[in-house]
Amino acid sequence: MAKKTTARSKDASLKEPLITLSAGPVAAYPRILQAMARPVQYDYDPWFQQFYEDLTKKAAKAMRTRAPALILQCEPAPAIEATAASLISPNDVVLNLASGVYGKGFGYWSARYHKEMVEIEVPFNESIDAAVVKAAFKKRPDIKVVSLVHHDTPSGTINPAREIGRIVRDHDALLIVDAVSSFGGMDIHPDDCFADVFITGPGKCLGGAPGVTFMAVSDRAWRHIKKNPKAPFASILSLSDWKDAWRKDKPFPFTPSVADINGLDAALDIYLEEGAENVWRRHALTAKATRAGIKAMGLALWAKTEAIASPTCTAVKVPDGIKDSDIIAAARAELGVVFSSGRDQTKGKLIRIGHMGPVAEPVYATVAVTAFGTALRKLGKKIDVGAGVEAALAVIAKG
Numbered sequence: 001m002a003k004k005t006t007a008r009s010k011d012a013s014l015k016e017p018l019i020t021l022s023a024g025p026v027a028a029y030p031r032i033l034q035a036m037a038r039p040v041q042y043d044y045d046p047w048f049q050q051f052y053e054d055l056t057k058k059a060a061k062a063m064r065t066r067a068p069a070l071i072l073q074c075e076p077a078p079a080i081e082a083t084a085a086s087l088i089s090p091n092d093v094v095l096n097l098a099s100g101v102y103g104k105g106f107g108y109w110s111a112r113y114h115k116e117m118v119e120i121e122v123p124f125n126e127s128i129d130a131a132v133v134k135a136a137f138k139k140r141p142d143i144k145v146v147s148l149v150h151h152d153t154p155s156g157t158i159n160p161a162r163e164i165g166r167i168v169r170d171h172d173a174l175l176i177v178d179a180v181s182s183f184g185g186m187d188i189h190p191d192d193c194f195a196d197v198f199i200t201g202p203g204k205c206l207g208g209a210p211g212v213t214f215m216a217v218s219d220r221a222w223r224h225i226k227k228n229p230k231a232p233f234a235s236i237l238s239l240s241d242w243k244d245a246w247r248k249d250k251p252f253p254f255t256p257s258v259a260d261i262n263g264l265d266a267a268l269d270i271y272l273e274e275g276a277e278n279v280w281r282r283h284a285l286t287a288k289a290t291r292a293g294i295k296a297m298g299l300a301l302w303a304k305t306e307a308i309a310s311p312t313c314t315a316v317k318v319p320d321g322i323k324d325s326d327i328i329a330a331a332r333a334e335l336g337v338v339f340s341s342g343r344d345q346t347k348g349k350l351i352r353i354g355h356m357g358p359v360a361e362p363v364y365a366t367v368a369v370t371a372f373g374t375a376l377r378k379l380g381k382k383i384d385v386g387a388g389v390e391a392a393l394a395v396i397a398k399g
Helices: 030-036 046-063 076-087 101-110 130-139 161-170 219-227 258-274 276-296 324-335 363-378 385-398
Strands: 070-072 093-098 116-121 143-149 174-178 197-200 213-217 313-317 350-354
Touching: 030 258, 046 070, 046 213, 046 258, 070 076, 076 101, 076 174, 076 197, 076 213, 076 219, 093 101, 093 130, 101 116, 101 143, 101 174, 116 130, 130 143, 130 161, 143 161, 161 174, 174 219, 258 276, 276 313, 276 363, 276 385, 324 350, 324 363, 350 363, 363 385
Parallel strands: 093 116, 093 143, 143 174, 174 197
Antiparallel strands: 070 213, 197 213, 313 350
């Protein structure tokens, strides 16, 4: 019998990478993968129903909020779209805060549902100024819903969620916070930033797989959803369908993704056992060391100021005369390290180095700097890789 030839065996460049330093999905913790291999239990078995209820409370504990978490059986992008569909009514004026690709993108979903949208857009290497949000409310006191991406991953920049959230609450509007790539990697929680819908998942800083979303939804948001005549039901875009699914005596709208639920359980255990502050600290140190190494090699950060550079993702400007795709390919071919390109408006302009979950460890800062510098040297650019590694190590030594 002839030996079967696979697509992978035809192209040696398609070998699996050794180390993934992407902006997500991330290389999941082995403990999470093991949890996902647990037996798949029947969703209406009393054991699973109790397990699911306990899990929603565990997620709420991690988010430091009171009500059990809402879990949607999809990765966060559809969950953000579902939030737009459920929360935004035909009578609502929406303020969309766009400091990056994902912030801008929410406006496209909002357009399907809102009465009108006001948008504050800044260059995608900057962040939203809370004072500008306050001025927008002064000009348009009829704003009812505000959308904010805390960490706009395609830019590697963070927005002042607490300051903006306080302004939104003072004006009795509702705040949606996309914390998909920030929660678990930095100090951000629903109640702290006055979020009415706070969206995150296990596939980024918690080091899990991107199969489900967990959310905090305020009573204020539920009341608004209930009054929304266009809020979907019996739909993948419905928040209402899952509102009471956390209770062991209530049915699921459809079969939950049991394996992903098991993985989320393990991801939350890892986070809570290590301690949130310890997790944030290693994310921040890894990012700080990486930025130091990148700058020591003569490269520039994408963020306008380092103060708004995310501790979970470092965005580096692509040097003149070199293609981002060539840098990514060279790092992969030479050292087996994977980086992320930009997205949409930032594609071709920057490369992203992820510091999330298992690779949010300071040693990976030296890996990132070495791989980035080596790739550039391979492409003919004079780079002092040693200087970059030494700079990263110096930051790590200080802790």
